[in-house]
Amino acid sequence: MNQDLLINTVNASLEPYPMEELTKIRLRLLKEQKKVFDFGTGDPQIPVWQPMVDAMKSHMGSYSSYPSVRGIPELEKAHLSYLKKRFGIEDSAGLMTVPSKGSKESIFHIALSLIGRQGKKILIYGDPAYPVYRSSALFAGGTPYPVSLTESNGFKLEPWNLPLDVQNNAAAIWANYPHNPTGANVDKAYWLNLIDWCHQKDVILLSDDCYVDIYDSGFDDPSQQHLRPLTPLMYSTDRVISFMSLSKRSGLTGYRAGMMAGDRRILEPHLKARANFGVACPTYVQHGAVVAWNDDEHVAQRRKIFTERVHFASQALHGLGIEHACPTSTFYLWAKIPSKFKGDDVKFCLDLAEEGVITSPAKWLGEKSSGYFRLALVPELEETAEAMNLIEKFIRRSI
Ligand SMILES: Cc1ncc(COP(=O)(O)O)c(C=O)c1O
Numbered sequence: 001m002n003q004d005l006l007i008n009t010v011n012a013s014l015e016p017y018p019m020e021e022l023t024k025i026r027l028r029l030l031k032e033q034k035k036v037f038d039f040g041t042g043d044p045q046i047p048v049w050q051p052m053v054d055a056m057k058s059h060m061g062s063y064s065s066y067p068s069v070r071g072i073p074e075l076e077k078a079h080l081s082y083l084k085k086r087f088g089i090e091d092s093a094g095l096m097t098v099p100s101k102g103s104k105e106s107i108f109h110i111a112l113s114l115i116g117r118q119g120k121k122i123l124i125y126g127d128p129a130y131p132v133y134r135s136s137a138l139f140a141g142g143t144p145y146p147v148s149l150t151e152s153n154g155f156k157l158e159p160w161n162l163p164l165d166v167q168n169n170a171a172a173i174w175a176n177y178p179h180n181p182t183g184a185n186v187d188k189a190y191w192l193n194l195i196d197w198c199h200q201k202d203v204i205l206l207s208d209d210c211y212v213d214i215y216d217s218g219f220d221d222p223s224q225q226h227l228r229p230l231t232p233l234m235y236s237t238d239r240v241i242s243f244m245s246l247s248k249r250s251g252l253t254g255y256r257a258g259m260m261a262g263d264r265r266i267l268e269p270h271l272k273a274r275a276n277f278g279v280a281c282p283t284y285v286q287h288g289a290v291v292a293w294n295d296d297e298h299v300a301q302r303r304k305i306f307t308e309r310v311h312f313a314s315q316a317l318h319g320l321g322i323e324h325a326c327p328t329s330t331f332y333l334w335a336k337i338p339s340k341f342k343g344d345d346v347k348f349c350l351d352l353a354e355e356g357v358i359t360s361p362a363k364w365l366g367e368k369s370s371g372y373f374r375l376a377l378v379p380e381l382e383e384t385a386e387a388m389n390l391i392e393k394f395i396r397r398s399i
Helices: 018-031 048-059 073-087 103-112 132-139 164-168 188-201 222-227 246-250 264-274 281-293 297-319 345-354 381-397
Strands: 095-100 121-129 142-146 171-176 203-208 240-245 259-263 330-338 372-376
Touching: 018 345, 048 222, 073 259, 095 103, 095 264, 103 132, 103 171, 103 240, 103 259, 103 281, 121 132, 121 164, 121 281, 132 142, 164 171, 188 203, 203 345, 222 297, 240 246, 246 297, 259 264, 259 297, 297 330, 297 381, 345 372, 345 381
Parallel strands: 121 142, 121 171, 171 203, 203 240
Antiparallel strands: 095 259, 240 259, 330 372
């Protein structure tokens, strides 16, 4: 029997998860005993800060019990304290925080509570984007609505320019600044406009703040702190939910820890729903998360590493004549495909991968994007330098 007849149409029509394609290529190259420089997936391999490891180890007892979706009280305290310290967000009756098992699952599952509210089924998001916004809408029976983000407007998502029927039928909108993959960021005025639009149109603002703490290490200087990325939660909890993560902030990608913070009127019923999903963060990981949210020094050290890599790679790309803007947040470079490749980002990345340098083509990071490739500055500086030499040779050879 045709496999597609055994599953539903949403699953049958899913494109392979783009990162899995990259993994396949990488594994093939490794099998062929080629040296691989992997700038594909944003998973920086920096040792986990020891106090987090210690906290987790000390809570791995000999009995095993189910964790709760609400989380341990110490974690809620750490969430609230982080929000206050980092963003000046005061605890209030309207604010709630909920632990997540990394932000990916929470991004996926929120659609199940929001799609269909008041009959509204559209989920708006920018393109290129984290692919889970789209798949979450589809699995929840909603309508994904990608909006092209272009360089000409700083990759800003501006829903007020969309057709009125889309604006009126949107259940929620995803914003993601600092933005993966472009590294773009927005200012307070943008957030205020977006919040205002959400309130006028009664749309839930979902802010993917995965990279909010990954900014230029120069901004750690108190005189530069006004340049640090913002979250819309600083300006309103009304119909705003922020999705934060310890993956990039604290390097806990493998342990899976994040939080949702925002409008209690949404998160409280959503928590009830989450009890069905099997997504409670293991208790020992929650203890590691408490340590992680309570400390910024280890994050400042990670920022230094990322900033050095971003500046180094950006200079190297400039030297090769590859156009891009050097971002002040995230660890991604979003670069234009050299003109001789005629904008064919997939061919560029596949051919470059054969040389051992894995990067992500724009087409795999969105439905409407093309002509760019993304470098996740995951490898160390020496490896990045080696990879840049390979990119240079590859481009020269392709002339
Ligand atoms: C924009 C964005 N959002 C969310 C995530 C999910 O991160 P995690 O599930 O590790 O918290 C990622 C991961 O790369 C991302 O790039």
